[in-house]
Amino acid sequence: MYSDDLLRNILKNVRTIAMVGASPKWVRPSNFAMKYLQGKGYRVIPVNPGHAGKEILGETVYASLGDIPERFEMVDIFRTSDAAGPIVDEAIGISETKGISVIWMQLGVINEDAGKRAEAAGLNVIMDRCPKIEYARLFGELGWAGINTGIISSKRPKLRA
Amino acid sequence: MTGNKKSPPEAGFETRAIHAGAHPDPATGARNTPIFQTTSYVFDDADHAADLFNLQTFGFIYSRLTNPTVAVLEERLANLEGGRAAVCAASGHAAQFLTFFTLLGPGDEFVASRNLYGGSITQFGISFEKLGWKCHFVDPTDPENFAAAITPKTKAIFLEVLANPGGIVVDLEAVAAIAKDAGIPLIVDNTMATPYLCRPFEWGADIIVHSTTKFLGGHGNSLGGAVIESGKFDWGQNDKFPSMTEPEPAYHGLTFYETFGDFGFTMKARAVALRDFGPALSPTNAFNTITGIETLPLRMDRHVANAQDVASFLETHPAVDWVSYAGLKSSPCHDLARKYLPKGAGSVFTIGLKGGYDAGVKLVEGVEMISHLANIGDTRSLILHPASTTHRQLSEEQRVAAGAGPEVVRLSIGLETADDIKNDLDQGLGKI
Secondary structure, eight states, rough: OOOHHHHHHHHOOOEEEETTTTSSSSHHHHHHHHHHHHHHTTTEEEOOGGTTSSTTTTTTOBSSSSGSOOOSSSSOOEEEEHHHHHHHHHHHHHHHHHOOOOEOOTTHHHHHHHHHHHTTTTOOOEOOOOOHHHHHHHOOOOGGGGOOOOOOOOOOOSSSO | OOOOOOOOOOOOOOHHHHHTTOOOTTTTTTTTTTOOOOOEEEEEHHHHHHHHHHSSSOOOOOTTTTOOHHHHHHHHHHHHHHHHHEEESSSSSHHHHHHHHHHHTTTOEEESSSSOHHHHHHIIIIIIIGTEEEEEEEEEEEHHHHHHHHOTHHHHHHEESSSSOOBOOHHHHHHHHHHHTTTTEEEEETTTTTTHHHGGGGTTSSSEEEEEETTHHHHHOOOOOEEEOOSSTTTTTTSSHEEEEEEGGGGGTTOOOHHHHHHHHHHHIIIIIIIIHHOOOOHHEEEEEEHHEEEEEEEHHHHHHHHHHHEEEHOOOOOEEEEEEEESSTSSSHHHHHHHOOTTTOOOEEEEEHHHHHHHHHHHHHHHSSSSSSSSSSSSOOOEEETTTTTTSSSSEEEEEEEETTOOOOOOOEESSSHHHHHHHHHHTTTO
């Protein structure tokens, strides 16, 4: 279990996200998440070697994390649990030059060994969660769809991170 | 940032009954949940509208799909049951329709307890059959009866944990194990118990349905229903649930389980079944139900205490042949009730009158304060003769099997002074 404070802090501090496995097809979950996060003010840079050089939702696609010219604070992994290992290792290797502070593995993506390596390198690691769903849960939108957010508060909700 | 993984302890049931899902209004700070009496909601721009229609973002389009007042009730029910998500409907019957439409296709089957609310027996046995959905009814007192009725076409098991009207308690944990072995969800109607008395997800159920009209709303003023999913059922474990695991033609090929994960069933029930058939809950009814739920723990404690008192009184009454209340030691379901309903066996039960059908009619007409009507779970005490009303459409054999034989009278014990309920029944029984 990740504390709500940890997730809130990540979503407040991160501005640019490299999304590994972003799909150009709009009905794919990665495309849903990318579009949602863009709508919340994040810059999302797609990484997908099969589509390198093309555009997804107005952003140039890169073949690997190392190919991205800009800095980005978070890596969001839409790949299988096994495939996440080498991606995490690449992120650790360039974390200082790119300013990476968070490794986020999507719902169903769980790689404990890679997670330990990233934590040892000083990175925050979230596994088996979706940043779109967590953003919606923590900033008031998820309950609109009848989903149990588990949040009890008498404070007026803030709808943006 | 440090990896603080410690979560605060979950709030208690009473706290969640008041607060879960309800936050001050972001725009005005209104503390109580406003009644959003609106059909529709403006879009920021065309792209925002497209995102909403494509389910790419969360928000409101039209109150047939989502409404902010109804959403508070949905989250509260999901929270109180310990589930992941919920979708409300105009009635309990509509909630059942949304559930089965999302699960079944023509030619599919499900197995249901034969001890159900009479309207559910008719819905499943007759109306669903017109849609090509086949229901096999079984005696729920032996869990193995559910296993024996499962075929390769069976997509679900359905039961009422505390059955209406018979006072039967079903061995939930045993039936949940049978459903798990078969790779199909166990659907529990938890209307009679409410999540205050029993939480079926804790015993292995996968989907819960409610008529919120009853104890949840609690005041006999608003119809409503709900479907709640646990979020734990693996829809991809077999090929039985293509509506969850295959691209949905009504949404440009979206795959609901992959896209929405542990709340995919709720999204599908809302975005397809509720959208296309339209039995939406009104915001005013949602508001009344939310207000009712705030006092659910207090009311259920008193319902149960009054029911126990009245049932004990009737058990020794000379005009009464038997009392079927799982809270009584004489009930064959007493041990199951202690396991699954430790705070009490609800407040709806049946009695058998020595004078048969005619005595039943005389009693329901002879009471003065207790209301003769077809509902349960009101602040008011209610009385009904099922054989001449709710179970009238069934055959004699079905009526007896469902615990609604000719001599049977159903009581829903309310929140009045217990002595007044007993006195009214006593004078009514005196007229037989």
